[in-house]
Amino acid sequence: MDISAHHSISINEQYFGQEQAPILVVDNFVKDPEALVADAKKCQYVKNSPFYPGPRAPAPLAYQELILRTLKEKMVDFFQVPTPNLKFSICHYSVITTPPDQLKLLQRIPHFDSLNENGLAAVHYLFKEDLGGTSFYRHKKTGFESINEARHITYLRSLEAENDGPNIPKISDGYINGNTPLFERISQQQAVFNRIIIYRRNSLHSGSIPADLFDNTSQSKIRLTISSFIDCE
Template sequence: GVRARAPRLYLEELAPILAPVVREVFGYRERLTFDRALYSMVTTPPGRLSLAQRIPHIDGVEEGMIAILHYLSPQDRGGTGFYRHISTGFETVDATRHGPYLEALQADFARHGEPAAGYIEGDTAFFPGSRISLRRTIARSSTAAACCIAPRSPATRPCPPMCARGD
């Protein structure tokens, strides 16, 4: 897809709104700081996705990190779903689970093959999905998640003639 840094003003406006929620839900007592903020556009056709884009991911294993996702499109083009890795039973992957998780995932691929090219839609062979598609999400960065891309989003449609698309 295409990524760009979000303007600092976006973070400055968002911080006072999110801080009370993060403190209440996650029990944080320190000042809320942002590691990075990115705008992302889904533009990669399903058949060109890398393996990492075809399975749920974690944003980080560091303790105290959270991921905030905010879908800006007025149309419903998908959202975020949460997953559990079948072989390990993990819904979160922190630093102590990271090694065993990667080993189990490699064993899954060796046993069953890699997932077919395409965006994640509901359950997969290795990850039953939450069947939740949220357009605004705050979760621990160690939570297994994936973008649930709507079937009619631009990345899932053939590109018309004279159309440019970034990857």
């Protein structure tokens, strides 16, 4: 499978929230996104994460190489990472399959993927229907929009205290997709076919999963992404 960059790739630098967190929004990323979709359909998927609400399968190594070849210089400069030596720790085709009433508590609130401020995450949208993009949040009690080592204990203690309060997300609330008593949505990236977004992994975020995602089991309703973690070597 030939995985190459699109001739009209578009790279936009954006910032969000009071902390002005950086995010890259890259449209028309790969030349043939349909080839990735076809490849994803042939893969063997497994549920290999206690937090991701669905199964995943390894994405092609050539895909990782394309990101580094095409976007590494921009990522190093824009996110001010301390070294140009980047590597992938995760790169998976990912599909959300967990019904809202089966989510664990930590899957019903925004999350962060790492305390490392230099760790990056990338989400590549490979679906055409309106199945939700990615939202970023502020924790109202602490005001935190990202979690690092210095904030970690304070944030966890605050969440534990809120677990006993009336505003803790209930099973019936399902996926978070907007403001709640505990969190405020500060930015929302739309899911555009063949768009990839890249952001710092310590930002509080969640997929913007629509309530009707599970109303239809047809193939066209599959929310396929490529989810990646990129680290400094």
